[in-house]
Amino acid sequence: MTLAEKIGQMRQINASDGYPPDWLGDELRAGRVGSILNNVDVGMVNEMQRIAVEESRLGIPLLVGRDVIHGFKTVMPIPLGQAATWNPDLIRDGASVAAREAATTGVNWTFAPMIDISRDARWGRIAESLGEDAYLTSELGAAMVRGFQGDDLSESGTIAACAKHFAGYGAAESGRDYATTNIPENELRNVYLPPFQAAVDSGVSSFMTSFSDLDGVPATGNAFLLRQVLRDEWAFDGLVVSDWDSVRQLQIHGLTENDRESAFEAVTAGVDMEMHGDAYANHLESLIEDGRVDIATVDASVANILRIKFRLGLFENPFTDPDSLPPIGDPEALETAEQLALQSVVMLRNEGGALPLSAESMNSVAVIGPLADAPIEQLGTWIFDGDRELSITPMHAIHTLVGHDIDVRYLRAMETSRSHSTEAFDEAVEIASETDAVVLFLGEESILSGEAHSRADISLPGAQAELVRRVRATGKPVIAVILAGRPLTLTDIVDDVDAILFAWHPGTMGGSAIADILFGRQSPSGKLPATFPRMVGQIPIYYNQKNTGKPPSPDTVVHIDDIDAHAPQLSLGMTAFHLDAGYTPLFPFGFGLSYTRFEYRDIEIGSDEIRLGESLLVSAELANVGDVAADEIVQLYVRDLVGSVTRPVRELKGFRRVRLEPGESARIEFTLHTDDLAFVGRDMQRSAEPGEFHVWIGGSSEADLQANFRIVADD
Numbered sequence: 056m057t058l059a060e061k062i063g064q065m066r067q068i069n070a071s072d073g074y075p076p077d078w079l080g081d082e083l084r085a086g087r088v089g090s091i092l093n094n095v096d097v098g099m100v101n102e103m104q105r106i107a108v109e110e111s112r113l114g115i116p117l118l119v120g121r122d123v124i125h126g127f128k129t130v131m132p133i134p135l136g137q138a139a140t141w142n143p144d145l146i147r148d149g150a151s152v153a154a155r156e157a158a159t160t161g162v163n164w165t166f167a168p169m170i171d172i173s174r175d176a177r178w179g180r181i182a183e184s185l186g187e188d189a190y191l192t193s194e195l196g197a198a199m200v201r202g203f204q205g206d207d208l209s210e211s212g213t214i215a216a217c218a219k220h221f222a223g224y225g226a227a228e229s230g231r232d233y234a235t236t237n238i239p240e241n242e243l244r245n246v247y248l249p250p251f252q253a254a255v256d257s258g259v260s261s262f263m264t265s266f267s268d269l270d271g272v273p274a275t276g277n278a279f280l281l282r283q284v285l286r287d288e289w290a291f292d293g294l295v296v297s298d299w300d301s302v303r304q305l306q307i308h309g310l311t312e313n314d315r316e317s318a319f320e321a322v323t324a325g326v327d328m329e330m331h332g333d334a335y336a337n338h339l340e341s342l343i344e345d346g347r348v349d350i351a352t353v354d355a356s357v358a359n360i361l362r363i364k365f366r367l368g369l370f371e372n373p374f375t376d377p378d379s380l381p382p383i384g385d386p387e388a389l390e391t392a393e394q395l396a397l398q399s400v401v402m403l404r405n406e407g408g409a410l411p412l413s414a415e416s417m418n419s420v421a422v423i424g425p426l427a428d429a430p431i432e433q434l435g436t437w438i439f440d441g442d443r444e445l446s447i448t449p450m451h452a453i454h455t456l457v458g459h460d461i462d463v464r465y466l467r468a469m470e471t472s473r474s475h476s477t478e479a480f481d482e483a484v485e486i487a488s489e490t491d492a493v494v495l496f497l498g499e500e501s502i503l504s505g506e507a508h509s510r511a512d513i514s515l516p517g518a519q520a521e522l523v524r525r526v527r528a529t530g531k532p533v534i535a536v537i538l539a540g541r542p543l544t545l546t547d548i549v550d551d552v553d554a555i556l557f558a559w560h561p562g563t564m565g566g567s568a569i570a571d572i573l574f575g576r577q578s579p580s581g582k583l584p585a586t587f588p589r590m591v592g593q594i595p596i597y598y599n600q601k602n603t604g605k606p607p608s609p610d611t612v613v614h615i616d617d618i619d620a621h622a623p624q625l626s627l628g629m630t631a632f633h634l635d636a637g638y639t640p641l642f643p644f645g646f647g648l649s650y651t652r653f654e655y656r657d658i659e660i661g662s663d664e665i666r667l668g669e670s671l672l673v674s675a676e677l678a679n680v681g682d683v684a685a686d687e688i689v690q691l692y693v694r695d696l697v698g699s700v701t702r703p704v705r706e707l708k709g710f711r712r713v714r715l716e717p718g719e720s721a722r723i724e725f726t727l728h729t730d731d732l733a734f735v736g737r738d739m740q741r742s743a744e745p746g747e748f749h750v751w752i753g754g755s756s757e758a759d760l761q762a763n764f765r766i767v768a769d770d
């Protein structure tokens with residue numbers, strides 16, 4: 056390869072402008088392009104591959120990239136919603152549907168999974184994440200990788216996955232997208248990096264760098280991340296792509312003076328391919344000629360890129376025949392989307408058994424709200440290719456399910472979720488008064504979350520809280536179904552509704568799933584993958600916090616309204632709480648209600664002492680003591696009481712989705728190896744330490760069924 060051909064491989068071009076314009080055709084012929092993104096017209100993609108393969112000197116096929124984040128034409132719930140299923144197999148299936156639909160267009164590389172830990176619901180991209188927990192994100196992210204890539208990347212219908220954004224992007228200050236992150240190395244290694252290491256272990260083909268600045272060195276120029284951790288420690292042999300123009304942005308960050316220096320920093324840090332930017336194309340050659348960059352650096356990058364092209368089988372099969380794959384939106388795709396939506400819905404409240412509604416014992420239902428019948432708004436962020444025509448809206452599904460038996464009255468009431476007009480609220484009240492129950496479809500439209508869509512106030516936007524209060528005043532049962540791209544602060548409305556179903560942006564089949572849950576065809580079974588704060592000022596709030604030297608407890612909390620006039624400074628609880636919010640969230644991580652009642656009993660541990668390198672069996676009995684069959688997500692948490700660095704008050708170490716019939720019970724077993732209890736200590740090495748542990752099994756991060764054990768040192 057000539058130097059120009061090598062540098063060509065390191066260049067990814069935005070090809071969204073339709074048929075390869077002359078200039079792009081010329082670049083392809085000259086071997087100056089290694090990858091394109093954002094063209095999903097199979098005819099055009101095949102033509103670009105043809106030029107690359109037949110008309111360039113070396114005939115190297117193209118990587119064809121696209122953000123296939125949660126489905127392609129058939130849209131699955133947003134990733135945060137998928138995380139609420141706690142179901143790795145189903146998530147794998149969703150990614151595999153997305154891969155084969157995308158592959159019909161010639162796409163062979165997706166920029167997913169996004170596995171940035173996020174403890175801040177203001178951040179718009181929490182929607183694309185798998186939530187706040189490193190273990191859950193690791194398990195589910197790896198499942199997505201397996202779904203996209205299948206067992207063999209060279210098979211048709213599989214596409215290369217990309218672990219992004221490496222690393223720390225989710226810690227953007229104040230949840231403002233692209234803002235600076237400062238993460239101490241110990242926290243980086245214990246919280247933010249494990250999902251990426253799990254992605255490497257699952258065989259992910261590529262990594263994308265983050266836009267963000269990490270401790271003063273933007274990720275796209277960060278050799279500690281890209282060389283020391285990713286290549287040296289984890290032995291990753293795939294390719295690293297920058298984020299969109301993030302090489303040139305090194306200058307805007309203030310790390311470099313110009314594009315040439317940005318190319319130098321990025322390539323030496325270990326960025327193999329530049330996404331949509333021309334710093335590499337314009338400057339790498341002269342950097343090598345001047346001896347600033349070693350040719351071996353470029354050779355290694357090109358090898359990383361070609362390796363993925365070989366693994367994809369592109370040299371044998373560069374072209375796409377869409378008819379060789381199942382049709383878009385086939386029954387299997389829709390069924391997978393529906394199952395994911397169904398299992399993602401989290402019931403947050405159900406006072407007096409308000410849900411499920413029974414079509415047999417009512418005559419009418421009011422369906423009110425801006426998100427009841429809005430095909431695009433249930434799809435969420437990153438739906439470049441999502442087909443709104445496929446969407447089954449809740450309104451449509453409720454009609455289909457019970458429209459023959461009861462009167463279904465619909466009113467949109469607000470033009471968008473952000474509307475401030477209350478003009479239609481009188482009519483909403485009238486309809487509510489005339490029906491037996493009201494289902495309000497509230498939340499955020501698709502556009503309010505996702506990249507560059509952060510919010511400082513994460514309550515229900517517009518006049519929605521007012522709508523809730525007006526409808527509430529009718530005295531009718533009020534059910535809120537909330538569609539949103541993030542946890543919301545629901546403190547405002549939580550006591551004004553009888554039940555809440557939190558449905559995220561549920562995707563194409565969201566309506567059917569919601570209708571089935573509302574009318575009791577299925578029990579809700581999702582559990583929260585992220586903590587719901589009472590108010591925004593509690594953020595960051597997450598379950599696996601540290602204990603502090605002054606941990607709060609119910610008897611130390613004082614509320615601002617209860618402070619005596621002229622109280623002296625030291626009269627309060629002197630623990631870690633807010634005077635106006637206490638210290639607990641509105642809904643904790645792992646929480647979610649069911650139509651049945653589950654009881655946890657009789658926790659057992661195989662031994663109360665194990666040695667380093669040994670495993671421990673932990674089990675508890677789960678009983679369905681309610682009236683309906685349902686799934687429960689059984690969760691295992693541990694606390695390492697003393698460590699060489701302080702340890703979280705709880706950490707998720709296992710989970711399992713279990714289905715039980717009414718009256719049925721089962722013993723649920725987990726195996727904990729001491730490696731599962733390892734953490735990165737003061738020396739930045741990962742190891743388990745001897746000492747005392749608590750372990751809990753239960754239905755949320757507040758589980759209280761506890762046992763204790765010790766790890767003893769080898770003598």
Ligand code: BGC
Pocket residue numbers: 122166219298299506
């Ligand atoms: C996002 C990436 C995405 C890329 C390509 C960027 O703005 O940060 O996540 O993959 O665009 O669309």
